[in-house]
Amino acid sequence: MRTLLLYREDGPLARVLGRPNPAPPSLLLVLAVLPLAVAIALNERSDGAVAAVFAWLIALGGFSRGSDLERDRFRWAVPPLLRAGEYAALIWLAPAAGLALLVVLAFHHYDVVYRLRYHPPAPPTLGGGWDTRLIFAWILLVAGALPEGFYAGAGILGALFVAECVASWRKNDEQIQGDAG
Numbered sequence: 001m002r003t004l005l006l007y008r009e010d011g012p013l014a015r016v017l018g019r020p021n022p023a024p025p026s027l028l029l030v031l032a033v034l035p036l037a038v039a040i041a042l043n044e045r046s047d048g049a050v051a052a053v054f055a056w057l058i059a060l061g062g063f064s065r066g067s068d069l070e071r072d073r074f075r076w077a078v079p080p081l082l083r084a085g086e087y088a089a090l091i092w093l094a095p096a097a098g099l100a101l102l103v104v105l106a107f108h109h110y111d112v113v114y115r116l117r118y119h120p121p122a123p124p125t126l127g128g129g130w131d132t133r134l135i136f137a138w139i140l141l142v143a144g145a146l147p148e149g150f151y152a153g154a155g156i157l158g159a160l161f162v163a164e165c166v167a168s169w170r171k172n173d174e175q176i177q178g179d180a181g
Contacts, residue, residue, distance in 0.1 A: 008079055013135070022067075023063075033085040036085055057134065089134055094146045097154070119175075
């Protein structure tokens, strides 16, 4: 279950909100992404609507961290539901720039899965977590800095994630060579 918790890539706000509760996390996350899906379908992108949708997603998404993953039959769906919410929100705000950011995040999430599989411990969360990224996306929207902010964020996070990945894999290779020698 610890691996699924790491796949969530929760930021500081989600960690604070994640208090023990009896609700299944998969159900909470389905409820968390529903308003986003409705807003996307209605093409409602006012600052207030985006703020409400993001606040709901972050609140329920963070709250779901405190749920018992072991008792949820659909626990495997928890990380993909968080990714779907984050990715859809980014594409919704700025389609082309959101896609640039999505590519960077998809690389990072792929890297996290394989690092955990081949050489734990867990990688650091240098990208802030899904909740932090959504808050920054809303700030960029309100500041009128989209799509430029997403392109800049994609460049910065891309460089950060690639450097983090290379450093991790190099460290692993050095450990393997040290053990073999």
